[in-house]
Amino acid sequence: MCKNKIYILLTDTGTLFTRMIKLYTKAPYNHASVAFDHHLIEVYSFGRKTPRNPFIGGFVKENLRAHYFKQARCAIYSCDVTTEQLERMQQFIHKIDRQKHLYSYNLLGLFAITIKKRFIRKNAFFCSQFVATLLQECGIVNYTKEPFFMTPQDLIKSEKFQLVYQGDLENYYKHQDMIVENERQLVM
Template identity: 55%
Template structure:
């Protein structure tokens, strides 16, 4: 079995909600997503179901080619994983996707995070909680805190992840369409 790579995408979309979260975290990137392919053709997260309404959220397949993410500042990290780990994450994603209507955005959990209180809700995640859960289920990382306390910037400190790209997501997409593969840039 060959090793595979997964990708963590951290973004700053510049929305009102992101700016409010930034006031709290004092960090540049306040949204986390997960992708299983280097071109970021399928990017998964928990976020807005409708771009103009931050209150209707849940499991989303994000499109980096338009909308909120297209003009976002971002960093992309990769991690090499085994085929078994890849299959575990894929099974987790498939389970959520096949029961997508049962999953919600964990807005209550986000507020609990800010108050340093743990609230576990069935079938509800905020973005970094979702990514942390996927990485835990795939046995890729051993987190020092529960997924409900993981913030997007925490992924920048995980030793097994390598920085692949930093800049505008639109530039990444444009370069990708010109035979660009992820490569380290600052």
């Protein structure tokens, strides 16, 4: 059985919106994304569609080298998945991407967590709800909490996740760039 890796990225961008969330969660990271490669090129989540406005959100393919993530702190976790699980995840993502106009950010659901109330909206997710749904629907993790109660920290509580890196996101990329450059020089 072929093993592949996926990555869960938890971030803190330091924006006003994430600082407000942090007041409630008391957690170091308050945004969750899923990536299909260790270079973090294919990274997906539900979040801001425009960096300056946290209230306009939906399904996003995140560019982690963009200004919005420049000062971000992060924790990156890996998880082994089978080829079948990886393909199911990619199909799930591509289906949402093709129909992204039908999806929205579940801001009300995010606030419902604070009062421990179930609030489900069709085709609406907040970041950790999306990642938890993806992981459960594709048979990777079975969480005890329902996805609409999941926080970013809840996502990585499974023994399936291994910490790969923790620190400034920019430093992770510098490290990855050095690895790529070293590999390139070895080939020459």
